[in-house]
Amino acid sequence: MTGALFAQSLVLGILLGGLYALLAAGLTLYFGVMRVVMIAHSAFLILAAYLAWYFHERSGLDPLLSLVITVPLFFVVGYGMQRFLVSRLRPISLTTMSVLLTFAVALTIEGLLGFVWTGTQRRVQLEYSGASIEVAGVSIAVVKLIAFALAAVSLGALYLILRKTSFGRALRATTQHPEAARLIGIDTDRVAGLGFGLGLATAAVGGTALALDYTIYPSLHWHWIGPLMAIIVVGGLGSIPGAAMAAMLLGVAASLLQVPLGTTWAQTVFYLALFLTLMIRPQGFFGGRLAQRF
């Protein structure tokens, strides 16, 4: 591998890793507040991408503007999903049953996408779709840069919400010890609902970013959920910094391996990392105190 090719792959890996990090942060939020593994996360991601595409088709405006609609919409849907679906499950088998429930939601979304917009592959065509910037011999597509910027800004906002606001403190308390949180007067049910909404909002942002750069089709979400799941296990279930670091590392690794191995084989790095983690350190490599028992 030449130096230029290496640098190119490295940059692409970092850009992709940013998107992975944002989406994995959403998954971590659900797991944190409810111990729920949200299989439908990537189905909502693709749904948001379709909405961005449809918005662009209909209005001719930039698909980024669809964020104004999709982010609040997904927040409400996430809140509703927690309050009306997930909270109905029995606490004793919550984790496994929530996997099945969200899996059912994912299938339903995939089926409806295929039904409404058919299985045809869709792609957003923009004036800046083919544009790229060249920095030190590395050319970077503008759309990838925008996607990364969106992810970085959203992750930063998420960090600020969790660290600086009283809602963030309540959410972290709920994650760490729900009973204790209730004892000091936190309405953990409401917090869990809002945490879900926040998590789903990351899927809205991610989906819009995805629509700029990728060809989308209804079953695409399976290509995303596998790597994302691997990332949150490697990072340690429930740890947002862990998820972000694992996302960067694995994103870069997959991007670098793509050159000698090709796209398909490079994807296996996520699953190999997953199984290695389970063998060596089942609770994950970064933090993830929660993961041991779930």
Added chain:
Amino acid sequence: MPNGSSNVRTSRPTAVRAARTVALLALVALIVLFPSLAPDPFILSVGVVILSYAVLATSWNLVGGFTGYISLGHAAYSGLGGYATALLILRTGMDPWLALIAGGLIVAVIAVPVGIASLRVRGASFVIASIALVLIVQLVFQSWHTFTGGSNGLRVPRPFGTEVLRPEQHERFFYLHAVLLALALLTWWLIERSRLGAGLKAIREDEDKAQALGVPTFAYKLTALVVSAFFTALGGGLYALWFGYLDPIFQFSILIGSYMVLMSLLGGVRSLFGPLLGAVVVGYAVEVFKSQYGDTQLHLVATGVLLGLVVLFMPDGVIPALTSALNRRRGAASIREVSAEELANQREETAR
């Protein structure tokens, strides 16, 4: 404990036992007679598909029902079973039936390291690992053209000669699937009554307590997974011999794995015939949907909605729901095992 005495196993009334025997005989008679009752080969082929689903769901239940470890990636084992059988026939010229059994054994061996990695963690991580497994095999079988035929698929040679016509083929495979189903059910029944079964159910109800009581939890879980993988692979292999064609996208699809879960949950994971019942209902529905709305994605929506409803409102399945309704009607103290959850509920009620 107010209801403690009702948990003791006593012998069932003879009427119940007789009714069970009659029901079992009726089931066997129905399966034996089905090929001659089926009006046309298409219905017969639907019968083969449903029996194949029943084999897969019952095999899934060997691990899912006993241990409570929900695997969404069991399609990996059925697909590998199909490919192992086909590749053994094609590459080594092995006898098809020998290849089927050898394929099952190979997959059982593959399940050992997979189990060692994924059974160390509970609940969420296990499900994630099971999904990852099916995605990884799909990637490998799509990309490894020289060995597996890649995305073009693989033609499986037929075990019966060309002189055996289509309807005759369907009939033979119907009975072969029935035999395999009987073996899987027998295995479930035997395990249920064994020390292994008691240990596995203890793991399902409370793994920490089971471990504290000296149940070798890891070895038991691994045994259940390997046996389950073996039967699932046989199911996949037999289906491959019948269908005659393998495509990695369909063989290693998460959808197939989710069918197994849906069928078992719908029928009831704690009962012997639960998965079979679920397979009949879901398998029939899937076939109808595919023939009615073939090209649309509506069957995904139907599967998703049904799975969601079962998980939300009937997580124990149809059979337990009906049995408990019957028991309530009779007002009799039921003779049954009590799950850890029911015990917790009872305790909460007495505490109030």
